[in-house]
Amino acid sequence: MTNYFSSDFKLGILGGGQLGKMLLYNTRKFDIYTCVLEASNDAPSKIACDEFHLGNLMDYDAVYNFGKQVDVLTIEIENVNVDALETLEKEGIKVYPASKTLRTIQNKAKQKLFYIDHNLPTAPFTRFAYLSEIEDAINNGGLAMPFVWKAAQFGYDGNGVKVVRKLDDLKGLPSGECLAEELIPFKNELAVIVARNSSGEIKTFPVVEMEFHPEANQVEYVICPARIDEAVAKKATEVALKVSEAFNHVGLLAVEMFQTENDQILINEVAPRPHNSGHQTIEASYTSQFEQHIRAILNLPLGRTDSKVGGVMVNLVGAEGYTGNVIYENIEAIMKMDGVTPHIYGKKQTRPFRKMGHVTIVDEDLNEARKIAEEVKKKIKVISE
Amino acid sequence: MTNYFSSDFKLGILGGGQLGKMLLYNTRKFDIYTCVLEASNDAPSKIACDEFHLGNLMDYDAVYNFGKQVDVLTIEIENVNVDALETLEKEGIKVYPASKTLRTIQNKAKQKLFYIDHNLPTAPFTRFAYLSEIEDAINNGGLAMPFVWKAAQFGYDGNGVKVVRKLDDLKGLPSGECLAEELIPFKNELAVIVARNSSGEIKTFPVVEMEFHPEANQVEYVICPARIDEAVAKKATEVALKVSEAFNHVGLLAVEMFQTENDQILINEVAPRPHNSGHQTIEASYTSQFEQHIRAILNLPLGRTDSKVGGVMVNLVGAEGYTGNVIYENIEAIMKMDGVTPHIYGKKQTRPFRKMGHVTIVDEDLNEARKIAEEVKKKIKVISE
Structure with missing residues (x-):
């Protein structure tokens, strides 16, 4: 057994963005030594890791030299140099997700062909x-x-x-x-996050629903659990598990799916890492997706994936017409609302539609959380000075 | 309104131990710029803050010079130079808890006299x-x-x-x-954490119970909510609110109390900061004590203090007979149990009874959480290599 908690063990993370930052919070809880590779010196992860390395994630040498210094290597973004990962795997570094998984996922055409090859439903x-x-x-x-x-x-x-x-x-x-x-008309966009450790233990988070703005055709809310029939939830979970089995991944696999008009489930795409559709797990679930990813890649036992309370997530994106030093207008007003937690990613500059943070709303009653989420959405605005 | 979320605002924390570390996680969520003053270069907080300053917390100049660089100054430990805080307050730095509050609390005799002066019940x-x-x-x-x-x-x-x-x-x-x-025989040791922001908004966390080992006379479990009559819980909360009112503090005030054999409530002592009796709030409450302290000292609206689920906290202390490089024996076994989250503080050396971390156990059913906590306690052992 590797003693992650008290030895010279080093965890490497490719990418220093907001997902990496939230991943790092959870490594702190377990006191795991962490190294981050990232091209930007302004990265949100910078102050949450033990070692920050500057380097281009698409550069073979940068990724290889970084990877050689760690015991387990993971990602927070798919666009990394996969050739370097393959070499690292051959040289004994544990890379999760594996280079093979990433190669398939990085290219959406390859990813779609993978579903066809494995007899998995997709458009x-x-x-x-x-x-x-x-x-x-x-x-x-x-x-x-x-x-x-x-x-x-x-x-x-x-x-x-x-x-x-x-x-x-x-x-x-x-x-x-x-x-x-x-173009297939669908009733709902759903997602299921599957966690798998290298011993093969598997757990799924509840099915979530992406609620779209009726006009803008943009995801407005992630709702957990999805407000769908149990039979549909079961089917979506089964499809997600089949995708997980086909990839045989280690770590998280977020599976985005469409529920068609006739309740078919079609796979849209997957992400082999913590995902936007799982942010509400921080406040709503027994185990957050970030802690679960760490548990999985370190081959620790997986945590409970059910929810303590209903959760709704709202993305905080830069408002149209504003570019420059960011201001979170009315953030105090939303913090006054029950069960509301803003997560600010720490990007100093806003621009239209840039992802600047997210807000989680939790409540015993999911409908109440959904209502408060609407108030949050109306109130807060990401603008510039 | 100060824009904590996007300006040049700086929060200073005196002390870089485990409480400071957990406090810092929550500042990251809000992207607040943080500075820590601490005497040891090995401090757990070191990698979670924007600026780490080395200096003795009892030294006037160290505290003063550090405090001059921040906008709001708080503590994670009471033993700091209060004269420096007083000067800083006069020079316009917001210091929470105030020097006056700290001066009273630092000296237990003064603290007891304060209760007598304010007609507050104490032994x-x-x-x-x-x-x-x-x-x-x-x-x-x-x-x-x-x-x-x-x-x-x-x-x-x-x-x-x-x-x-x-x-x-x-x-x-x-x-x-x-x-x-x-020496007053008591049935229970209870605690209530009161949060107050500078606008005067006040919220209390549920009453928790410290369950003692029947023989060792040591706190074994913090249980939230306390398994006591509603009337006793109400009385304890009222006493805590009176103490809070008397101190007129800003930030958290953890009030430790005894429930005597005849259900009197006597104040034991208080801590004007996040406290060991509130660690379970991270997993069990809508708002953790750490987030609440930050909300309070930044004069943000306070968050919900009720619980999502029942919570039990077990301290991880160094086992007797072991001194040296720490090992957390059976940590994987406890992570296999439902609703169990270990928090490792990151101290490299263990010694008998040294506080090395804590474990939270949450469950819909508090009795179930208490049972699992007993298994955790039996299983995990903090030993040395």
């Missing part, structure tokens, strides 16, 4: 090497609009996804590898 | 300038044994308190200022 799609090939396919009748264009790589936070209803919608999109996915 | 006592005066008083019949000897200053974690049943028991005690308190 039909076609893969294209260049954007221009999509245009050709439309012109020669091989592809019908509307469809969902997705960049194969480097999409993040909704970037890299666009509904294409007319040829004009393709303008300005990146020219590289992409896919066109059938 | 009868006599004050002595030197230990030798106690001996004289016993010899000339002015003081009857048994009684409780308490050092007036610098007691910590049960040091500085001793039941004296015979003259011999006085041997080896510090020679300085002390008091002799009537």
Whole structure:
């Protein structure tokens, strides 16, 4: 048994953003020695780790040299140099998620093919090497609009996804590898976070629901548990477990899914790390997703995943029309509301739609939490000086 | 309104121990810029703050020079230079708890006199300038044994308190200022944490119970809520609120009390900061005591203080017979139990009875949490390599 709690053990984290920062809080609780690699000296993680290393996550040498200094290596963002991870694995470093898992997930086309190969439900799609090939396919009748264009790589936070209803919608999109996915009307977007340690112990968090703004078509609330039929929740959990089994991952796997009009479950995409759909676990669950990820990658027993109370999460994004030094308008007003906890990520500059933090609202009664969340959303505004 | 969340605001903390470390986690959530003053370079707080300053907390210049650099100054330990705090207050730094409050609390004799002056219930006592005066008083019949000897200053974690049943028991005690308190048989030791911000908003956490080991006469479990009659809980809360009112403190005030055989409530002592009797709030309460202290000293609205679930806290202290590099034996076994979260403070060396961490056990059913706590206590052992 490795004695993580009192030895020279070192945990490495690739990426120093807000997810890494929240992950680090939980390593402090266990007094685990941590090293972070990150390209920016302003990273939120900087003051929460034992060692902060500056370096580009996509650079082979930076990742390799960093990884050689730690015992277990994990990520808080998928866009890292996977070749370096593969070498590190060969040289005995424990890398979770594994390079193989990351390679499949990093490329959305590969990820979709993985689901097809493993007989896992996902929306039909076609893969294209260049954007221009999509245009050709439309012109020669091989592809019908509307469809969902997705960049194969480097999409993040909704970037890299666009509904294409007319040829004009393709303008300005990146020219590289992409896919066109059938636009399937859905009732709900759901997510399940699966945790797995290297001994094979598996636990799932409750199914959450992403509630969309009726007009803006943007996720407004993550609601835990999802307000759906038990049979649908069961099906979504089963699909998530099958995805987890197919990847055979170690650590968290957040599985985003669509519940179609006829209650089919289709996999949208996965993230092999703590995820935006699990932030409410900090306040609502017996074990937070961050603690669970650490437990999993250190092969510790997994914690309880059920909820103490109902939880709703609201993302704090920069308001339109404001760029510069951030101000959280009315933050004191929302802190006056029952069960409200703001999480400020520590980015000094805001810009429209930049993810600046999140707010969790918990209550014994989920409907009450949902109501308060609406008040929070109306009240707080991320603006600039 | 001070914009704590996005300005040049600096929060100073005197002391870099485990309480400071847990306090700092919560400042990270709000992205508050923090500075810590601490004499030891090995302090647990070191990697959780923005600025770490080395200096002796009892040294006037060290505290003054540190305090001048921050906007709000708080403590995680009472033994700090109060003269420096007084000067800082005069020069416009917000110091919470105030120097006046700390001066009263630092000296247990003064603290007891404060209760008498404010007509607050506490066990009868006599004050002595030197230990030798106690001996004289016993010899000339002015003081009857048994009684409780308490050092007036610098007691910590049960040091500085001793039941004296015979003259011999006085041997080896510090020679300085002390008091002799009537030994009153009690049913329960209770505690209530009161939070107050500078606008005067006040909230109390539920009454907790310190369950003692039947033989060792040592606190084994902190249980939240206390398993006592509602009327007793109400009385204890009222007494705590009166103490809070008398001190007119800003921040937390942990009020330790005795429930006597005839259900009287007597004040034992107070701490104007996060306290061992409130650690279970991290997992059990809507708002942790640490977040609440920050809310209070920054004059933010206070959070909900009720519990999501039942909570039991077990201190992790160094086992007898072990000194050296610490090992947490069976920590993985306790992490396998439901609702169990270990908090490791990060002290590298253990010695008998040294406080090395704590474990929280939460469950919907408090009795179930209490049962699991007993298993935890049996299983885990803080030993050395």
